[in-house]
Amino acid sequence: MPLPEGSGEDSVSLLPVLRGEAAGPVRPWLVTQAFRGRQTLAIRRGRWKYLAHEGSGGNNYQQGRLQQYSLPERLPGATDQLYDLETDPGETRNLANERREIADELRELLQQVQGSGH
Structure with missing residues (x-):
């Protein structure tokens, strides 16, 4: 069944x-959405992972049960x-x-992916 214009597949079969x-991979990149209470996206391509939100030195858990796992800011601002x-698998x-x-390249790719409906 064809998808409506402006929409993208929401999944692919992992059976193969x-x-x-x-x-090989279905796509050369992977987009994920974080849990920060608003839409925060990340894209991974090869060895690189780009997160389109502020912070540094890993996830900054400012409240809730995960706060004990917060890492100090290493690149303030x-x-x-x-x-x-x-x-650096621990980010x-x-x-x-x-x-x-x-x-910048990954930020632009993430924006293209968002604009394509994927």
């Missing part, structure tokens, strides 16, 4: 992956976040300022 028949998941070092070209 489970059967070991997948030739950061408006976005970029992590190299190969060298403790925000590289958005050091690797601005990658952060």
Whole structure:
């Protein structure tokens, strides 16, 4: 069944992956939505993960039960976040300022994905 104009698929079948028949990824990127009480999105492509919201040095849990897991700010005033998941899987070092070209590229890709209806 064709999708209405301006909409995107909300899911894809994982059956080929489970059967070991997948030739490669469905898309070269993955978009996730965070739980911060408003729409906050992140995009991952390869080793890089870009978060389109303020913060640095991992998730900042300011209230609730997760507050005990909050990490100190390492880049105060950061408006976005970029992590190299190969060298920093715990997302403790925000590289958005050091690797601005990658952060900007992923921010633009995230905006394109949002605009495409995916």
